[in-house]
Each structure stands twice: as C-alpha cells, then as structure tokens.
Amino acid sequence: MPAGRPFYITTPIFYVNDVPHIGHAYAEVAADVLARWHRQAGDDTWLLTGTDEHGQKILRTATANGATPKEWTDRLVAEAWHPLLKTIDMSNDDFIRTTDERHESAVKAFISKLHDDGFIYEAEYGGLYCVGCEEFKPESEILDGDGEFAGQKVCAIHGRPLELLQEKNYFFRMSQFQQQLLDLYKERPDFVQPESARNEVVAFVSQGLQDLSISRSTFDWGIPLPWDESHVLYVWVDALLNYITAIGYGADSANFERRWPAYHLVGKDILRFHAVIWPALLLAAGLEVPAGVFGTGWLLVGGEKMSKSKLTGIAPSEITDTFGSDAFRYYFMRAISLGQDGSFSWEDLAARYQAELANGFGNLASRVVAMVRRYFDGVVPASGAVQAADEAVAATVAAAAAAADAAIERFAVHEAIAAVWEIVDVLNGYVTEQEPWALAKDETQRDRLATVLYTAAEGLRALAVLLSPVIPKATTKLWSALGVEGALGALAAQPLRDAGRWGRLPAGVVVGELEALFPRIDDAR
C-alpha cells in the first residue's frame, strides 16, 4: 500500500444522453492532471469517473431508438464515453456506471439505512404537470399565461396550461440539515471552492432548505426503492452515490475507509447537488462529508457559454485529431484558471501550440538533445566547474518545482504550469547566452561546454518529470530520448516532489534521437 497520504478525486459522471464535448473533457483532464500529480508524488491516489445512466430522458431516447434503456446506454458508453477517455489520455483508476450491479446494490443499502433511520417519509407531492412534456415542471419552465390562458400557468415549452397533479413521493428530510451545512461552510471555508461558488451555496442554504423528493413512480428506469418497488430513486441521488459505491460502500469497508472522503471536481452548474444535497445525505447516513467540492467554470466560445443545445459544442476529437491529446490537455489547463470561466478559440489554441509547445518546450528539447549528440556523441557529459549562470538554472528549477507543487495543492493547475514554464524560458535563454556552439569550436572550452550541456540536459530531466502529469505522451518520448530509463527508472516512477532537486541526471547516459515533440502545424486554423 502506498505510503503517501490519501488523495481520492472524482469527476462528474457523464449523463450518457449527451454527446461528448470539450466541456466534459475539460473537467476530466483537470481531475486527471491533479490525480497524476498526486500519484506520482507518492500519494495514495484514486481517480474515479463514470456514467450516469438512469432517468426519464434516457428511457425516452432509448424507446425512440427502438432499444431497451440498458441496450441504449451500453451502446453510448461503448461508442462515445469510453473512447473519450482514450482521446484525452485519462488515467482513471476506475469507471463506474450507475447501472453496475455493485452500484445498485450499494445504493439500495444506503437508501434503506436512511429509511430505517427515519430520514425518509412519504407524502403527497403536488406539482404543475405538463401533458405535452409528460412531467412535472420546475419553476423555471412555468410562465404566466396570456390571451385565452390568462390567469393560468402555462408550460414554457408547449405554451399550454399546466394541470395541478398530486403524486405520492418519498421525501428526504434535508431541511433538518440546514444548520449543520451552514456550520460546515463556516468551519471549513475551503469546503466549497472557489469562493464565488461558496458564496452562492451559502446564500442558497441560508434561504432555507426544503425536504427533497427522492422518488419517482411515473417511470421505472432507475433503482427501485427496496421498501416500495413501485418507486425508483430520483436520479440525482442515484448519481451522487456513485462516489461511494465505487469504492466499496456497504461491500468493502476496508477500501472505503482507505479512500473516503473524496475531492469532487464538478461544473458549477451542478454545484448545488454536490455542495448541499450530497453532504446532507452523507450526514444523514453518518458518513464523513467530502474533503472538498471544487466548481469549475464554463468554457466560453465566442463569448458565450458553450452548450450542447446551441451549436457551439465542440467534440474533443476535433482538437486532438489535429493537435494531439497532449496539446488538448496543456491548452485547457494552461489557458484557463480552473475555477473561472475561460475563453476557448481555435486561434488561441493554435497560437499557444505554436509559441509554447512547439517553439518553447519542443524546440528546447530538440536543440539540447541535438547538441549532446553532436558534441559528445550522445553521452551526457559530467558537469565541470559551475558558474553563476549554471547555478541560476538550478535555482530556477528548484523554485519552479516547489511553486508548482504548492499550486497543485490549491487546485491551481494553470499556476502550476506557469511556474514550470519558467524553466522552459530560462533554459532557452541560458542556452542562447552560453552559446555552446561557439564553445564547441574551441578545444580549451571543452570543460565549459560539458557543464553547459549537462546543465541544459538536467533541466530537461526536471521538465520531463514536472510536465508528465500534463503532457504524458511528449514527456515519455523525451524521457526515452534522454536515455535515463535504465539509470532512473520509468518516468511515471520519478518522485514528483523531488523533481526540483538538482543533479539527478547521471552523467554518462546515452541520449538517443528525439523526434519533434510538437511538430509545427502549418495548417493552423
């Protein structure tokens, strides 16, 4: 068992009815980078993702497509969602589906406990029902009628009058957790991040909490309530429980104890479910609340929120087909601050790819490796007497590594990358100033040349390690070209928190050929 402290992080689970777009992929990548970082730093890491497959919408689509809901979701998972993970190079440790038997049985155990302990009761639910939509309408889809329907409430979609219907429902006594939740937000100010998200949650809970209807009986695509199988569990409760059912709640207590609690990375649109309903459910069940809930921002395209309904949705593969998964990961993690909305544009993506990945990092690796091969037949020389400029490089590496780790600790992935990129910039400047090509022309400067190239190569070694959580494919190529696998082991095994310690690259390793890490893309959009 890894010795490090536990780090369990989850992504939102995908509602399989959607088509994957870069918004989904963005959240996945963010969680993946954090997980890879912690994993490589030696923490006892677990990254969970998965799919949310119940609910009326899925039942409807499946039926419309002439399939059973299970056939339909199996197909979507196989054709759209599993492939997405490959597309963006995820390193998830598990993938849970809410249709998994392990999930359903654990959900039943959880909900039975709440029921047995008196947190669930039966009551009439009165709501405005739209015959056209065949469902109860939320406040946001109810309008005041005019014309012939003046004085009545009408459906925002169909424009027809709504009927007041009663339905027997089971309710969760969420209202009694209001104070506990407020205390939680107060005692742990970083429970909900960023602060703007926290403000909204606190404001919401302060207004007062109502009990939550947690069952539906108008359709059957869901998990039946153990004590009343004519009802299925409300999809959101079903979905939230994935975070504990996946790690053995009710089935493998040792593993559950080892992993829980988790950090939840979620889009800010579903923040409330995670920061209010979810902790309330956990409190009721006598479990620990999450370690934290981090709300990510929207991706803006052309200044507007990217959405599935509008045509601004972009498939991740559209980007990776041209730029590759590393560039996808790098771009979204570098250009956007995790908790804020971020602008996406093809121009910006292409510009950063060219300037930062190709000309910055890629070319640096290329020129250093080429010089070691040209001037020392590929054998990394031992460093000679060290000068101030060399020490400055070592100091930059140490500072960058420390700053990056601290930033990751705060979920500030973009700051971590910016910190590491200092090394790229400093190293490019160092090489240009030291002019190894000039030193190479003078036999008496042989020792100096060795020192300069060792310094540059050692800098690359640190970069490979520090960037491996973000651009795993490119750094693996670099690691292989540096020829250190035999001496230091695999890249993924390099202790991340030691990456900044100078001099780990052993002299004498043989550098191999290095293909362009990020080839120029002339057809940039």
Next chain:
RNA sequence: GGGGCGGUAGCUCAGCCGGUUAGAGCAGAGGACUCAUAAUCCUUGGGUCGCGGGUUCAAGUCCCGCCCGCCCUACCA
C-alpha cells in the same frame, strides 16, 4: 426584486491587507545569433485601469451610485 462574479494594453489575463513612472504572455516593430521544429535571445511602441462621485497625504486596489455582461434565486443529469 434579492444575491454572486466580472468589466485593466489589439487578444487572453495577473495585479494580496490602498503607496514609487500599472504588469505578463501572445500579436506588432527593430536588432543579434545559428545548436534547434524558418526555432532562440535582446530591445521596443501600445492602456481615460466600464462611468460618476466620495474617503485618504496617496485608489485599478476602500465606500456610494450608475451602466454593461454572465450566473444563482431548489427538486431537467
């Protein structure tokens, strides 16, 4: 209506508890160099810090009002 967040160079953004001539990256202009992916390095032009008041010796940075954008104000995943 109530609340939150944001409005800083062409673009994307930093600017913590108020303090010297407001910063970075990219884009633009000029120069150096050749190891490298026509890459790199240096220099450089460019901003009424949304608008109007106020507090202060001093405000992008605090207070008030206003304008603009996005979001929340419960049971759609």
